[in-house]
Amino acid sequence: MSQLLQDVRLSLRRMRREPVFTSVVVATLALAIGATTAVFSLVYQVLLKPLPYPEPQELLRLYQSTPQRERGGVAYSYLQAWRERPGAFQAIEGATAMDYTLTGPSAAQRVRAGLATPGLLSLLGVRPERGQDFGPESQGAGRDRSVLVSHAFWRRVWAARG
Secondary structure, eight states: OHHHHHHHHHHHHHHHHOHHHHHHHHHHHHHHHHHHHHHHHHHIIIIISOOSSSSGGGOOOOOBOOSSOSSBOOOHHHHHHHHHSTTSOSOOOOEEEEEEEEOSSSOOEEEEEEEEOTTHHHHHTOOOSSSOOOOGGGOSTTOOOOOOOOHHHHHHHHOOOO
């Protein structure tokens, strides 16, 4: 213990004798610690933070590879086949996003929209704020007229309040 106290006293004396060097070292350490904290915060938010869904460790994102394309979305027929295999997955749902042109009484605008299988929101534990979720009754030929819109989209396109 006495050796540690002697080392601390010697270090403090040297730092008093050379204040410029001490200031540079302290500033360098402060910058390094700040940069490390910023990088870790970014990595945590992008890569490490758990997804905001119940049991996110059980979610998988599946891709389909073909000779023409390295990695792409999975065809709906494959999702259907995987659903029918006993024990393959607890549940399997799909979604895809595309850009569309929305036309109407106002000027046409590009919007990002997606197609989803009926059970996607319930699988993720998400409920619509208003209205109802897609259910099995909305699945099938000619029954693709249900739409869910985000609150931001609702306010932007229809200038809705609330």
